Amino acid sequence: MSTDRHQLPVIVIGAGPIGLAAAAHLLDRGIEPLVLEAGPSAGHAVREWSHVRLFSPWSEVVDPAAEKLLAPTGWVRPEGTAYPSGGDWAARYLQPLAEVLGDKVRFNSRVTGVTRAGRDRIVDADREQQPFAVHVTHPDGSEERLLARAVIDASGTWSTPSPLGGNGLPALGERAAAARISYQVPDLKDPAVRARYAGKRTAVIGSGASAFTALAYLAELAKDAPGTHTTWVLRRGISGSTFGGGEADQLPARGALGLRAKAAVDEGYADAVTGFHTTEVAREGDQLVLIAEDDRRLAPVDEIIVLTGFRPDLTFLDELRLALDARLQAPVELAPLIDPNVHSCGTVYPHGVNELSHSEQDIYLVGMKSYGRAPTFLAMTGYEQVRSIAAALAGDREAAERVELTLPDTGVCGGAGLFDEPTTQPEADSAGCCSTNTTGGGC
Structure with a gap:
């Protein structure tokens, strides 16, 4: 293939909090993003739990690069100590951000497969020189193939809840009921x-x-x-x-x-x-x-x-060579840092491109999906992930490997709160987080 893959966009899968933040960081680095969202609007998964309130306040769920994009439009960050519901997060932050990104975000575009152009999983020859081929399906059944220099999968885990069965499989009769x-x-x-x-x-x-x-x-x-x-x-x-x-x-x-x-x-x-x-x-x-x-x-x-958690959908990535932990289905270098037997979200070390890389270059699982089956995730952690990846794709390895996030060692994790809890709680002094049991979008 003669296409210069470095002239192609970076395709981001998912227009949730981390996917849109990835697009903002790429733009900040002068890299063209293209966000593909299966749903009809920004934060489609977040809107499905719009009645649930986050434990994280607004000060912790707005990405800095995204805020930089929004500021010229007159957008003002909501009160930092207030705790948004999922609906608030989508309507007051994610939707405006998607509107600023404009045609760099395509809705109703479901990614059904990612591979190397002209190469299946087993072919080695010139593999790294080939762009990614991303197959997309639309609601009317039409399909298209898009080429990308890199792929950032921020599709989350909301669409694949863990089953009722205690052994990880659906219980007998679960599907029938x-x-x-x-x-x-x-x-x-x-x-x-x-x-x-x-x-x-x-x-x-x-x-x-x-x-x-x-x-x-x-x-x-x-x-x-x-x-x-x-x-x-x-x-x-x-x-x-x-x-x-x-x-x-x-x-x-x-x-x-x-x-x-x-x-x-x-x-x-x-x-x-x-x-x-x-x-x-x-x-x-x-x-x-x-x-x-x-x-x-x-x-x-x-x-x-x-409410037994969620798991990543890896089926559309099957032609790529992903290095995933056998237990958590998270990147192998990240898995020890997020093992729920050892860590809570407050004790996970901030991480970036090094922990998220695979033997297949320039494919990254980020956000909730990067955690595989691990149960808790911070939006701030996801924002740091995509900041680091954008820096790496721009060739700024020093910035990519520099940690720009400090998380408090609170030992506190969990999910979102009740909708009717107070919206402001100034006495909370630790980073909030949310559980994939609740949201699938990070908080």
């Missing part, structure tokens, strides 16, 4: 969603902040709708840290959320079942019964909410 199973925190302010759970018995599976949020929401619903009850299913036991740090939590909103979840159990609105690894979802009349690996059967429920 799909109409009665949800994989996100319900928006009980929506009348249709409220009617789905009011007066019903619901099983909530998960042990993170998303599960806390669902428990608290359903407990509030139970006060108004008799017969509403929740069975909280945990794969592990309950310990002193199950509900977070409570009043001692350095993120007050997160501590309050844990206390509200605990209250839901203590006040009888929810029953906790521990050490339960689901293998089957069986039907009993009009209800569903969860069956565990040890043959325990729970009381029948009407609805199931699965």
Whole structure:
């Protein structure tokens, strides 16, 4: 192929917080970006949890290069100590940023495959000299092939929630019961969603902040709708840290959320079942019964909410040579830094191009997707990732390897908070973060 790949754009997959920040950093370096978003608008995944509030304040979820682009338009960063909801984040920051980027962002453009032009996975000859070929599908079924000098995959993990099954596979009967199973925190302010759970018995599976949020929401619903009850299913036991740090939590909103979840159990609105690894979802009349690996059967429920995390969709990258950790499905150099057995989001060392590189040059997984199956992610970490990558693509290796982010060692992680929590909490002095259980977009 005669195309000079360095004259081609860098294709960014996903117009969420990290993808749009990547475009801003590339432009700041004089590199042409092209952002491809499968959804119809900026922050499409974020909008799907628009009713949930972040633990991170505005001061931590606006990228500096993006703000530099927005400033000439008259855009003003919202009050730094205020905590946005997902809807706020999308409407007040992501949408304006996409508008500034203009035709550098294409919506309704789903990436279905990435490879080297004229080379499949096994071909070595002149591989690194070939541009990337990115296959895109549109809602009308039409397809196109775009060429790129590099690819930054910021597509997140929202579209691939982890299943109900305790062994990582869908439980038997899970797919058949799909109409009665949800994989996100319900928006009980929506009348249709409220009617789905009011007066019903619901099983909530998960042990993170998303599960806390669902428990608290359903407990509030139970006060108004008799017969509403929740069975909280945990794969592990309950310990002193199950509900977070409570009043001692350095993120007050997160501590309050844990206390509200605990209250839901203590006040009888929810029953906790521990050490339960689901293998089957069986039907009993009009209800569903969860069956565990040890043959325990729970009381029948009407609805199931699965909040067991997310995982990366790697299928469209299958023709590339990615070096991924066998457990976390994160880049091999990054995986030890984010291993949830060792780290919380407050103890993850800021990282960049070195930790995100693969044997296949110039392909990068960033943002939530770079964390694979690790459960927590900071927007600030993602912004540092794409700053470093943009510097590397511009040939500024010194800047690429320089750490420009300092994270506090808080030991505090979790997901987004309840929508009706106060929007400002000045006493919070540590970096907020969010869980892939909740958002898939980072916060």
